Amino acid sequence: MLIVMRPDATAQDIERVNDEIRRRGWQPHAIPGETRTAIGITGNPGAVEPEPFRVLPGVADAVPVSQPFKLVSREVKPDDTTIQLGNLVLGSQKTVHVIAGPCSVESHEQIISTAKAVKKSGATMLRGGAFKPRTSPYEFQGLKGDGLQLLAEARKETGLRVITEAKDTATLNAVAEVADIIQIGARNMQNFSLLEAAGELRKPIMLKRGLSASIKELLMAAEYVVARGNTQVILCERGIRTFETMTRNTLDLNAIPMLKALTHLPVWADPSHGVGVRKAVPAMMRAAIAAGADGLIVEVHPDPPRAKSDGFQSLDFSEFDKVMTEVRAVAAALGRDVARLD
Template structure:
């Protein structure tokens, strides 16, 4: 058998369905997760949540802990960011996902969000992988900057081997010689990994390209390639964003993109999951 035994399609022919509240990854419906790179304020994250839900997203993203290249860059609001993310999640009825960096951030996040994200920098942090494997929460596992497919799947194996089978893989581009984009988006990975593994595979065109003008085209291409979902950065005012505004869509741009994704999904025999089908206990607009 392959070294990634438990996540291999050799072990399990049918696709794993990962449920996050009312959202299901790996089925016929393509899941769109959208929201700001980082939670900056109550007004910002609530406006983003309302905007992406109105356009049809079914999950909300937002970083409370940010690993940045520079120690002087915005590092997130910590637990306050988690509180604000949960507030926006509860108001809109959108399930929330956030990145965790270590034991402390993991323990805090467990109280506030519905899904945990392991970022590219931590893809091979075996201690953290084991901890989220024992957490009981669904996990979104991003591919590392220079990780091979086998290394990525072996990282998922750590989580599954620890007892957590609810893992969604996320392609976010890899580092190559090319400098015109932030990373090189490897869309060929989508059908390849779906052949090798039973886990759902989604794509993050925002971090992959690093350019707002490229996010929509590569989102359309990802759906056409068979991705089970998208992870998109959307900000009410991208030009004012404290983190990654240059690759974030505005809520209006996101609203224009969603019908295009629906049309492409239909061509490949799928549909885009809609927030209109998600039962919420509260109204979006108050």
């Protein structure tokens, strides 16, 4: 149920609605809009009778919400959610942002040189894994705390915002101290303890789609975060497992327009993991922007063949620079632009 308040509703009117929701044992969630406030209800076991709310002072209407994902649904909030990150605005339909960097932070020289290169080519944010959940326990697991400090140094030197992954609740707070955006990876999309803990933070979260997750399951995972009060969630399509074996995953471009229709949250794409083949990544970057993605997260490494992880899907500096020119051309054809820090 969504309680829509009148534009002239007072703070007392809103609190009266909140009190009535709590009295019934449910939870109210204020959703500010451009001209009026709406209040979402969660915790109700079934349908909510609208009439008791429609008669309260300041209420314009009480509207049933048909989707099981409530707070992230466009039914509840028709306007796009934007995320303010310093002077950057993420989620704007007009402006595309690009995150670029290595799969893993490997050394000071590697991360600083990459940060400078991707900034020069037009990225506004730097990615790099400090804590790496890997399929095999014998693969490189990241530099952990030292990796976080190197990311902080790269941000200080270049001005790029930083995104890195928290692999569990034990590493979440350490990551939150350094990262501008916390990534919750595909393997953790349904780690409900981690989602709930991320919901207690007031810091942007990038939630990646699980390897075999449906669009609905991705939205329900986002609901865990938003229901705890953190509305700064970015959804990321990063490829799913299908019967196809010629690529690492199948980048589900269908998901981008579907998600844009179903949710007000920003929707990004990860072509690197989505296809897992370096030569195909540029085409998928262009295609994701054409499909309406709000941003891209791409793996870039100074020497991909020597990368400690995901070198086979990482672009080198010249490849990234070339495709960024192409991405800007695709965005311009659709009346959009690609943000730059300068």
